[in-house]
Amino acid sequence: MRASRTAVLVCQGRAAADGRLAPGRFTDPTAAPMLRPDERVAVDRVRAGAAPPGWRARVDYESVRACAELMAPRTVAVDDAVRERPGPQVVILGAGLDGRAWRMPELAGAAVFEVDQPASQRDKRDRAGALPGALPGAPPRFVPVDFGRDRLGEALAAAGHRADTPTTWVWEGVVPYLTRAQVATTLEAVAARSAPGSRLVVNYQTPAVTTTLGRLLARVLAATTGRSSVWADEPWRSTWTPAAMAALLTRTGFTVTRTEHLLDTARRLGTPTHHPAPSATATSPPPTTPDPASPSPPFPHPSAPPRSCSCGPVEARFVRDARAESPRSTR
DSSP states (O other): OOOOHHHHHHHHHHHHHTTTSSTTTOOOTTTGGGSOHHHHHHHHHHHHTOOOSSHHHHHHHHHHHHHHHHHHHHHHHHHHHHHHOOOSEEEEETOTTOOHHHHOGGGTTSEEEEEEOHHHHHHHHHHHTTOOSOOSSSOOEEEEOOTTTSOHHHHHHHTTOOTTSOEEEEEOSOGGGSOHHHHHHHHHHHHHTOOTTOEEEEEEEOOOHHHHHHHHHHHHHHHTTTSOOHHHHSOOOOOOOHHHHHHHHHHTTEEEEEEEEHHHHHHHHTOOOOOSSOOSSOOOOOOOOOOTTOOSSOOOOTTHHHHHSEEEEEEEEEOHHHHHTSOOOOO
16 A cells, blocks of 8 residues: 555645635644645745646646645634644544644643654654744654554554544544445444544535545546546545434444534635535536636646535534443444
8 A cells, every 4th residue: 555645635725725825814834844846846836826827737736726725724624623622632534644633722721633644654754853943832642553454543552542532533634535334333433432522523525426426537647647536536536425424423422512514614714715606415516717828618626526515524522421322432
């Protein structure tokens, strides 16, 4: 298994959005330093608003531009939820190139655990060496876990996570890449290590036929550049309606306290949406909006799929009594 390509794209999106989208609300100074020189090319072009003429370069440009428009509201929504009550322990599930342990002073007093598959985690640790300045708190504890095979609970215990201490769990941008069974198993492991007062912030994708079509389009566009699509290498394996996700959380001992749609967050922040009227369960992919530098006909957004139906974060509070009534797994 190799390091995640979507983690790099997400980091590129945050770097492109930093200081440009939702100024005063979104910032991520850790994103650009974690990118390699070739990965910064499209970021710099997006930040300059300079669409390149070549097809391959243009696909990269549009991918990063669209990802930036997703990452600003998603990051703000998750950060706000974490800041409300970070707790003595914070576990970031599927951390990728997340920079919260470096950029959020609110986590200075918390024990931060970053969970991810081994190859991605090795890549992250190598890149994090380029981050300037000192951490606000202790370095994060890296916990290598393959969510499809490894026992999450055992890995966290071995890393020093305490099941008798409240935890804030952050599960951002990971759920769609897991099967429904893997999502359920992971939630069972999270519940088994959640003391009363624990909180879970989870982001997931809602189902839509247009999303499937959009992802196919993204794969076709990538193929025209002579490269494989990130969406083909790391496909979505599950989508959830808000009702289905709430039911699963309830079965594993959590009570949903807030649900927020990222389209609503984007509108509140004044960031681009490229969407029609809001929907609680599904939205359409962004239209091919004309751009002054675009070829004719208007250039389609190859990153439309992840922007089309992102829901969350869902914030849930752990309830001890509910957990006691449900069977648990140590995975």
